[in-house]
Amino acid sequence: MTLHDLIARQLVQLLPPADLSAALFKPVGTVPVFQITVDALNLDLLGKDPRKAVRAQLRIGQLELTDVGLHLKGAAGSWRDWNDKPGLTLNINKFVKGQELFGMEKLHLNNGVQDGSYLHEPLANELALAMGVPACRCAHALVELNGRKVGLYVLKEGFDKTWLRRNFQNSEGNLYDGGFCTDIDGELKLDTGTDNQRRDLKALAEACGQGYAAVERVVDVERFCANAALQIITTDWDGYVRKPNNYRVFLPSSGKAVFIPHGMDQLWQNPEEGIFPGWGGRVAHVILEHTEGKKQLLAQLNEASQKHFTMPKLLGRIDSLAPRTLAALKATGRAEWAGWFENEVRGLKDRLTRRIAYLGRELPKLR
Numbered sequence: 001m002t003l004h005d006l007i008a009r010q011l012v013q014l015l016p017p018a019d020l021s022a023a024l025f026k027p028v029g030t031v032p033v034f035q036i037t038v039d040a041l042n043l044d045l046l047g048k049d050p051r052k053a054v055r056a057q058l059r060i061g062q063l064e065l066t067d068v069g070l071h072l073k074g075a076a077g078s079w080r081d082w083n084d085k086p087g088l089t090l091n092i093n094k095f096v097k098g099q100e101l102f103g104m105e106k107l108h109l110n111n112g113v114q115d116g117s118y119l120h121e122p123l124a125n126e127l128a129l130a131m132g133v134p135a136c137r138c139a140h141a142l143v144e145l146n147g148r149k150v151g152l153y154v155l156k157e158g159f160d161k162t163w164l165r166r167n168f169q170n171s172e173g174n175l176y177d178g179g180f181c182t183d184i185d186g187e188l189k190l191d192t193g194t195d196n197q198r199r200d201l202k203a204l205a206e207a208c209g210q211g212y213a214a215v216e217r218v219v220d221v222e223r224f225c226a227n228a229a230l231q232i233i234t235t236d237w238d239g240y241v242r243k244p245n246n247y248r249v250f251l252p253s254s255g256k257a258v259f260i261p262h263g264m265d266q267l268w269q270n271p272e273e274g275i276f277p278g279w280g281g282r283v284a285h286v287i288l289e290h291t292e293g294k295k296q297l298l299a300q301l302n303e304a305s306q307k308h309f310t311m312p313k314l315l316g317r318i319d320s321l322a323p324r325t326l327a328a329l330k331a332t333g334r335a336e337w338a339g340w341f342e343n344e345v346r347g348l349k350d351r352l353t354r355r356i357a358y359l360g361r362e363l364p365k366l367r
Contacts, residue, residue, distance in 0.1 A: 069094025106158025
């Protein structure tokens, strides 16, 4: 199904298939243009509180949605205001109950100001999914704000109930947002689920104080180690394992807690970074400093570096994504944007090549 077909299905309100959103995240055809309009009243509200949702109009081709919730997103490095190139979150059903975009309730438009290749998140999230780590699908979009051509963005699905159902056999439970540098014993925001005064999080924090065996009973250690391996392979210094930051944690109503990566836009900055760079999050300390946890981590690192993080797969994937993205940038009429992108892609390929070589040298030395 092409994006054109996808828009046609929503326009005539046909019953969606199991995953109507799949075509949006398939790099086929031209990059979609998200035309977003916010009126003067709501712009004033956004200026007073950029993180509080205001009403916006969204148009993609012939598809138009009104009263979509919009707020600005980003932390210290990626934050930009409305008149620059803001990161955006679209809450499709914020003001219109039941309104969806291709079956989704939430989308993110990441501005890419910390990743000129616009490929870190697409590559890292695909790698996560290949490794069995729940993650968000990514694509690209051109964005216009009140008629102003702002440029290329990374389009990323949001953590909503649709996402939970697709990624977890048991999607009943609480999904928490790690926020900014906040560990599990902090005031995490409940993304979706039932408010229980964070009793489930408190139980997880208590387990950390009791050691590895207690944590193993409440945390999916295999997937946690896969997530840790992902962050080591990508040199992600800004995720839960290292900081903690940029993560979600899902505590199912029955089953073990799963940590989910987020905000993977500053990767492969140091291709020769060590395999054990040190741990930040409380759960990471307990699991990865234990003999069994370290053993699982090494197994995940070896498997991923042999099966997924390889030259043919990574460089081949870049070569399949970059031409479409470059064409979108050229279509904006800003030649300098296309030039910057081509330089960034060359640099990314070089860093990936060096990281793969480093892991190939160093992993065999570890037992």
